[in-house]
Amino acid sequence: MLAPEEMRVFGTDNSRKFAMPLAVVRPRSLEQVRELLAFAHKEKLPLYPRGRGTNTVGACVPGRPGVVVGSAFLDKILEISPEDFVAVSQPGVVTGTLAAAVAEKGLFYPPDPASVSFSTIGGNAATCAGGMRAVKYGVTREYVLGLEAVLPGGEVINAGGRCHKNVAGLDLTRLIAGSEGTLAFITRLTLKLLPKPEASASLAASYDDLDAALAAAANVFASGILPTAMEIMGEEVLRAIAPLGTMPWPANTRAALLLRADGSARAVQADAERLGTALSVPGLNHLETATSPMAEKALWDLRGLINPASFSLAPDKISDDATFPRGAIGKAIAGIREIGRRHNCLILLFGHLGDGNLHVNIMHDAADPGEAGHAAAARAEILELTLALGGTLTGEHGVGLSKLPFLPRQFSPAEIALMRRIKAAFDPHGIMNPGKAY
Amino acid sequence: MADKLDIAPRSLENGDAGCAPKAPFAEKRPPCILCGKCLEVCPLFQATGREELSPKAKFFLADSLEAPGEDLSEKAAARLAGLCLSCGRCEKACPRGLCAPHLVARLRAAHPGWRGHVWDAWLSRPGLLWPMARALSKLVPSSLPSAGHMAAMDPARAPAPFLRPVRFGQAAKGLRVALFAGCMGAHARADWAEKSRELLAGLGADLVPDPGFSCCGASLGHAGLPDSQTAARRANIKAWREAGRPLLAVFCATCRCGLRAYAGWAGDFEPGEAVRFRESVVNLPDLLAGTEFEILPDAPREIIYHRPCHGSGGDRDLRFLQGIFAERLRFFKENGPCCGFGGLMRLTAPGLSDRVAQRAMEAYAPAPGAHILTGCSGCAVQLFANAPPGVAAGHWLDAICHGGKAHI
Numbered sequence: 001m002l003a004p005e006e007m008r009v010f011g012t013d014n015s016r017k018f019a020m021p022l023a024v025v026r027p028r029s030l031e032q033v034r035e036l037l038a039f040a041h042k043e044k045l046p047l048y049p050r051g052r053g054t055n056t057v058g059a060c061v062p063g064r065p066g067v068v069v070g071s072a073f074l075d076k077i078l079e080i081s082p083e084d085f086v087a088v089s090q091p092g093v094v095t096g097t098l099a100a101a102v103a104e105k106g107l108f109y110p111p112d113p114a115s116v117s118f119s120t121i122g123g124n125a126a127t128c129a130g131g132m133r134a135v136k137y138g139v140t141r142e143y144v145l146g147l148e149a150v151l152p153g154g155e156v157i158n159a160g161g162r163c164h165k166n167v168a169g170l171d172l173t174r175l176i177a178g179s180e181g182t183l184a185f186i187t188r189l190t191l192k193l194l195p196k197p198e199a200s201a202s203l204a205a206s207y208d209d210l211d212a213a214l215a216a217a218a219n220v221f222a223s224g225i226l227p228t229a230m231e232i233m234g235e236e237v238l239r240a241i242a243p244l245g246t247m248p249w250p251a252n253t254r255a256a257l258l259l260r261a262d263g264s265a266r267a268v269q270a271d272a273e274r275l276g277t278a279l280s281v282p283g284l285n286h287l288e289t290a291t292s293p294m295a296e297k298a299l300w301d302l303r304g305l306i307n308p309a310s311f312s313l314a315p316d317k318i319s320d321d322a323t324f325p326r327g328a329i330g331k332a333i334a335g336i337r338e339i340g341r342r343h344n345c346l347i348l349l350f351g352h353l354g355d356g357n358l359h360v361n362i363m364h365d366a367a368d369p370g371e372a373g374h375a376a377a378a379r380a381e382i383l384e385l386t387l388a389l390g391g392t393l394t395g396e397h398g399v400g401l402s403k404l405p406f407l408p409r410q411f412s413p414a415e416i417a418l419m420r421r422i423k424a425a426f427d428p429h430g431i432m433n434p435g436k437a438y
Numbered sequence: 439m440a441d442k443l444d445i446a447p448r449s450l451e452n453g454d455a456g457c458a459p460k461a462p463f464a465e466k467r468p469p470c471i472l473c474g475k476c477l478e479v480c481p482l483f484q485a486t487g488r489e490e491l492s493p494k495a496k497f498f499l500a501d502s503l504e505a506p507g508e509d510l511s512e513k514a515a516a517r518l519a520g521l522c523l524s525c526g527r528c529e530k531a532c533p534r535g536l537c538a539p540h541l542v543a544r545l546r547a548a549h550p551g552w553r554g555h556v557w558d559a560w561l562s563r564p565g566l567l568w569p570m571a572r573a574l575s576k577l578v579p580s581s582l583p584s585a586g587h588m589a590a591m592d593p594a595r596a597p598a599p600f601l602r603p604v605r606f607g608q609a610a611k612g613l614r615v616a617l618f619a620g621c622m623g624a625h626a627r628a629d630w631a632e633k634s635r636e637l638l639a640g641l642g643a644d645l646v647p648d649p650g651f652s653c654c655g656a657s658l659g660h661a662g663l664p665d666s667q668t669a670a671r672r673a674n675i676k677a678w679r680e681a682g683r684p685l686l687a688v689f690c691a692t693c694r695c696g697l698r699a700y701a702g703w704a705g706d707f708e709p710g711e712a713v714r715f716r717e718s719v720v721n722l723p724d725l726l727a728g729t730e731f732e733i734l735p736d737a738p739r740e741i742i743y744h745r746p747c748h749g750s751g752g753d754r755d756l757r758f759l760q761g762i763f764a765e766r767l768r769f770f771k772e773n774g775p776c777c778g779f780g781g782l783m784r785l786t787a788p789g790l791s792d793r794v795a796q797r798a799m800e801a802y803a804p805a806p807g808a809h810i811l812t813g814c815s816g817c818a819v820q821l822f823a824n825a826p827p828g829v830a831a832g833h834w835l836d837a838i839c840h841g842g843k844a845h846i
């Protein structure tokens with residue numbers, strides 16, 4: 001594909017950064033991928049793997065002139081094995097489609113990024129996508145048992161396999177997962193599956209103040225239960241979503257928690273009761289347990305309102321996914337609030353409390369230079385705070401282009417140099433997604 | 439005489455998205471954030487896997503056209519962005535409420551191509567439908583409806599009916615009703631209009647003689663022909679007013695949606711009249727509430743309901759058919775497939791339109807002998823043309839016997 005009108009969308013992603021590709025190709029077979037990588041290697045032509053461009057950090061933007069390689073036509077689920085508890089898939093399959101197909105066979109693929117129904121399994125693996133269920137089930141990397149990938153030059157490697165345990169050699173599978181397309185083009189994934197949990201229940205708990213919510217969250221872990229998901233919504237978020245629906249909690253609520261438990265029907269019932277007790281700390285103003293799929297959905301739909309609601313507050317947002325050690329989350333929230341106050345920015349705070357992964361949305365109007373400057377300054381301070389508290393710049397979205405300038409604050413020169421040497425071993429001419437990630 | 443009807447408040451409906459630009463061709467819209475949510479719902483993207491055809495690509499391209507210094511061909515951009523079925527699904531999914539049909543209509547209006555004019559002539563002078571189709575085939579073969587579509591517009595080819603009303607309900611008794619048959623019903627499938635009149639007569643409605651309605655305007659709007667759309671709307675409002683503002687019974691979801699959109703348009707309504715117009719648009723199945731049908735012995739064992747993208751608001755047709763067929767009716771609870779008819783796109787990119795239709799057929803996977811029923815004229819034609827051998831498809835009116843009698 002060469003027409004600029006057609007190629008335009010392939011030059012961008014959810015970061016809204018843009019560069020025009022030289023060409024866009026969508027291989028249909030391993031053979032075509034091999035030919036392409038052999039050719040590009042020889043010509044030192046940059047290649048930019050792309051799933052559906054839903055990453056938020058510019059990981060798909062062809063910053064140096066090169067060819068975008070889309071996985072859209074590599075979109076077959078190749079096998080679902082109830083005996084081995086694995087699924088084998090091409091990279092362009094939408095994760096939600098795959099999860100639904102395995103569920104039909106009584107199996108379970110847990111990683112569930114909010115983009116699950118419109119991002120690809122290849123993209124999820126390359127970014128090591130997280131999701132709500134990560135508290136209990138972990139992130140994408142933990143479900144990638146094996147990978148077939150093509151190296152620059154056209155060589156095909158098969159890393160890992162279909163065994164659920166495997167310690168032979170260096171773990172190339174886990175290295176490629178999360179590498180943001182900088183090492184190889186993934187052509188096939190072997191994914192670990194679990195038995196599908198029989199039942200689930202969800203709880204909503206809301207509090208007069210944030211400290212009460214955090215105390216309740218600490219109580220949950222202390223009670224000996226690992227919930228499937230534990231999400232928090234801060235005061236600003238609650239205010240933003242209130243006009244969009246009927247809220248289950250009173251108007252003076254300052255923080256709300258959403259939790260889910262899953263497992264066998266009896267275990268879920270018992271867990272839901274214990275979670276209810278753990279959540280009942282002073283300051284609780286509403287507690288609700290949903291056990292039917294419809295009632296559960298109604299609770300989780302509240303979280304889905306955040307995205308549309310955010311745009312009613314300001315036209316633009318800088319969104320980061322700073323992640324903290326669980327114990328530091330209270331300090332992190334307080335610190336981020338303080339930064340927001342100092343820069344007079346509205347900051348929406350919500351996210352995966354269970355694994356210390358906060359979504360920080362700095363709302364602003366990019367057309368107003370003053371606001372844009374404050375937002376950028378606030379962001380830099382938040383990232384500093386994150387590192388000071390022992391956190392990481394990104395828990396699930398990746399580095400891409402957006403966080404690259406901040407990386408030297410998290411890693412030493414030796415560490416970054418080592419990453420680059422590893423890249424050079426895969427990709428001596430640096431053609432795979434150059435200028436990204438590290 | 440009470441022209442009021444006891445049906446669910448229409449303000450509760452959704453599903454009118456994409457039917458007609460609300461404020462036609464307004465310029466201002468928020469930018470697309472490229473989140474990709476619309477990829478999940480766009481039938482054109484789903485059927486092709488081509489991101490350049492997705493709603494987000496259309497918005498990103500349009501935003502780029504407006505940006506200075508971009509070396510893009512406006513014509514090529516308008517042509518690419520114009521590959522759109524105007525189904526409106528993207529608007530419902532988009533967190534920013536962006537509506538591709540609206541954008542596409544604007545781009546088309548800005549670059550009226552020759553085919554747009556053809557469509558204009560096609561719909562605004564539908565009496566010329568057949569001669570026009572023949573003339574066109576000599577000029578642009580791809581603009582000719584396929585043989586399948588031609589057959590779908592031929593009443594003689596309609597599948598044998600299998601439903602006979604045995605007792606009429608009271609919902610329309612004594613109400614003044616005019617039939618709004620739409621382009622297809624007025625000019626190609628006059629049998630649908632005929633059956634509708636028979637049903638209305640059976641219901642005891644006070645049927646107003648045909649006020650001479652024009653096209654509802656929805657397809658004209660999507661095709662980027664705002665002037666033709668306005669002219670059609672004006673003509674319809676005038677005809678309705680002169681007929682004494684009767685209820686407008688509609689059997690095509692797209693027409694219904696197109697007519698309802700008049701109320702949000704600053705047209706030439708008298709004060710208070712816009713609301714009355716909107717309220718007067720009723721779905722024929724709603725008027726048939728309480729009517730009992732006999733299912734004839736030859737009826738297909740499997741009946742599948744196809745939900746039109748436009749005006750599925752409240753799923754009235756579905757409930758009507760469920761009332762008749764109960765468990766025998768198969769349907770998608772949500773997110774059923776799009777037929778791919780797509781108005782102008784049926785003319786400009788028939789191959790893509792067919793691909794979407796084939797995908798719909800794969801999704802329905804009809805058993806041999808099954809019958810797919812729908813409540814939109816465009817969908818009916820498209821489904822008929824794309825049904826696999828041995829499977830029938832059409833408007834639910836096709837299932838109803840003429841004259842209230844079975845063909846034996």
Ligand SMILES: Cc1cc2nc3c(=O)[nH]c(=O)nc-3n(C[C@H](O)[C@H](O)[C@H](O)COP(=O)(O)OP(=O)(O)OC[C@H]3O[C@@H](n4cnc5c(N)ncnc54)[C@H](O)[C@@H]3O)c2cc1C
Pocket residue numbers: 013014048049050051052053054055056059060071091112113114115118119120121122123124125126127128129130131132179180181182184185186187396397433472473474
């Ligand atoms: C509304 C919304 C919600 C989101 N929620 C979450 C969330 O909850 N959790 C989360 O982790 N992320 C989330 N994301 C971010 C994003 O969806 C994920 O990063 C996702 O994994 C990207 O998938 P994709 O198919 O769009 O890949 P792309 O964005 O196209 O690509 C992502 C990276 O993968 C590389 N890549 C893609 N395919 C291949 C391949 N075959 N071989 C090698 N490299 C490849 C690309 O080069 C790029 O570096 C969200 C995004 C949006 C817009």
Ligand code: SF4
Pocket residue numbers: 456479480481482483492493521522523524525526527528529538539
């Ligand atoms: S109207 Fe339908 S076909 Fe057109 S872009 Fe939106 S979803 Fe796709």
Ligand code: SF4
Pocket residue numbers: 469470471472473474475476477493494497528531532533534535536
């Ligand atoms: S859903 Fe809306 S905002 Fe998101 S990519 Fe599609 S058009 Fe853009």
